[in-house]
Amino acid sequence: MGSGIAQVAATAGHDVLIYDNNPKALQRTSDKLQKILNRLVEKGRIDDPTAKAIFGRIYFVETLASFRECGLIIEAIIEDLKIKKAVFEELEDMVPADCILATNTSSLSVASIAAACSDSSRVIGIHFFNPAPLMKLVEIIPAIQTSPEVLERAQKIIDSWGKLTVVTKDTPGFIVNRVARPFYGEALRIYEEGIADVATIDWAMTEIAGFRMGPFTLMDYIGNDVNYKVTETVFQSFYYDPRYKPAFTQKRLSEAGYHGRKSGRGYYDYSEGAEAPKPNKDKILGQQIVDRIVAMLINEAADALYLNIASKEDIDMAMTKGVNYPKGLLKWADEIGIETCVKRLDDLYHEYLEGRYRCSPQLRRMARDGQTFF
Numbered sequence: 443m444g445s446g447i448a449q450v451a452a453t454a455g456h457d458v459l460i461y462d463n464n465p466k467a468l469q470r471t472s473d474k475l476q477k478i479l480n481r482l483v484e485k486g487r488i489d490d491p492t493a494k495a496i497f498g499r500i501y502f503v504e505t506l507a508s509f510r511e512c513g514l515i516i517e518a519i520i521e522d523l524k525i526k527k528a529v530f531e532e533l534e535d536m537v538p539a540d541c542i543l544a545t546n547t548s549s550l551s552v553a554s555i556a557a558a559c560s561d562s563s564r565v566i567g568i569h570f571f572n573p574a575p576l577m578k579l580v581e582i583i584p585a586i587q588t589s590p591e592v593l594e595r596a597q598k599i600i601d602s603w604g605k606l607t608v609v610t611k612d613t614p615g616f617i618v619n620r621v622a623r624p625f626y627g628e629a630l631r632i633y634e635e636g637i638a639d640v641a642t643i644d645w646a647m648t649e650i651a652g653f654r655m656g657p658f659t660l661m662d663y664i665g666n667d668v669n670y671k672v673t674e675t676v677f678q679s680f681y682y683d684p685r686y687k688p689a690f691t692q693k694r695l696s697e698a699g700y701h702g703r704k705s706g707r708g709y710y711d712y713s714e715g716a717e718a719p720k721p722n723k724d725k726i727l728g729q730q731i732v733d734r735i736v737a738m739l740i741n742e743a744a745d746a747l748y749l750n751i752a753s754k755e756d757i758d759m760a761m762t763k764g765v766n767y768p769k770g771l772l773k774w775a776d777e778i779g780i781e782t783c784v785k786r787l788d789d790l791y792h793e794y795l796e797g798r799y800r801c802s803p804q805l806r807r808m809a810r811d812g813q814t815f816f
């Protein structure tokens with residue numbers, strides 16, 4: 443992630459310093475950036491002098507002390523609170539008093555990282571999506587300690603890099619990694635219940651619902667180890683709210699090393715000559731799968747709005763620009779009809795009697811009052 447973010451900043455005209463405590467990783471990053479820039483030249487996206495200028499603005503440094511003149515530092519090291527806190531504590535004394543200290547964490551609380559600094563008002567979350575140069579969305583997460591001035595400055599800088607920023611509350615998963623949970627979780631539940639196989643669920647979500655990738659293809663792409671870990675972290679961080687409960691199916695895949703594409707096997711077999719399983723293209727079954735997963739996604743988006751995680755515009759933009767959803771979920775809810783969404787959720791709740799299927803008060807009140815999101 444660090445190298446992608448560095449590429450974005452250097453392309454926007456900044457001098458960028460990259461530090462990694464593993465010299466081999468630093469060399470790999472340099473090689474990778476050089477390769478990516480060369481490829482952009484081959485494809486005609488940028489010319490050779492531009493590529494050289496971008497690379498020329500990137501400096502690979504061997505000590506944190508080299509950051510002494512930086513105005514913004516974006517930390518993208520290992521996802522470990524203790525290690526991140528130690529780095530922030532060390533950095534704070536070396537950099538100018540007005541330097542913004544940002545973290546790219548996906549799952550840790552920004553407040554807990556900020557607490558490592560004696561001036562925590564200059565710490566903020568700036569969360570990019572992978573790959574950073576291609577994904578437009580960036581979540582900006584002020585911690586409760588962050589000053590309004592730092593929030594404004596940070597957002598302005600990232601906007602000036604051509605990114606779309608959304609401001610979100612410092613809660614587990616921020617917007618995208620919270621609202622997207624049912625895309626995986628409900629698909630896994632449908633599979634575990636034996637309602638449909640993975641190929642059929644993927645077919646329904648791409649062909650009928652219009653998602654670019656089905657949930658199982660996407661989990662194999664992200665890596666089942668990574669996706670399982672995010673789900674588990676979100677579940678624990680929400681004090682074991684049943685809505686975010688991970689699935690044993692994915693846990694077992696992760697334990698077995700069936701991580702997906704990168705290991706050659708996940709929900710699908712990626713070995714040479716392996717035959718792709720054929721979906722059951724039953725339209726009625728497909729629509730039932732879509733209705734169930736989309737209702738759960740809408741419920742999550744509505745609940746994020748209900749709890750003031752972000753504005754309705756930002757929640758919809760986050761899902762279309764951060765993870766390429768075919769439509770904003772709240773706009774989708776308006777199209778389906780809020781009353782229909784509530785009925786689908788209530789039907790699931792009455793069938794299973796699990797807290798996982800409880801309808802957000804946001805949707806229930808809107809249905810009662812005949813309101814729409816937009």
Ligand SMILES: NC(=O)c1ccc[n+]([C@@H]2O[C@H](COP(=O)([O-])OP(=O)(O)OC[C@H]3O[C@@H](n4cnc5c(N)ncnc54)[C@H](O)[C@@H]3O)[C@@H](O)[C@H]2O)c1
Pocket residue numbers: 443444461462463464467517518519520521525529546547548549569570571572
């Ligand atoms: N991978 C993603 O899709 C993604 C997306 C958004 C955010 N993030 C977040 O970005 C961060 C980095 O993730 P990643 O996938 O790039 O991880 P990664 O493991 O690929 O890279 C982390 C790098 O940090 C270095 N490192 C570890 N400890 C260090 C220290 N004390 N000082 C300096 N360098 C140190 C490692 O050598 C490694 O090169 C995490 O916080 C992650 O949650 C990742």
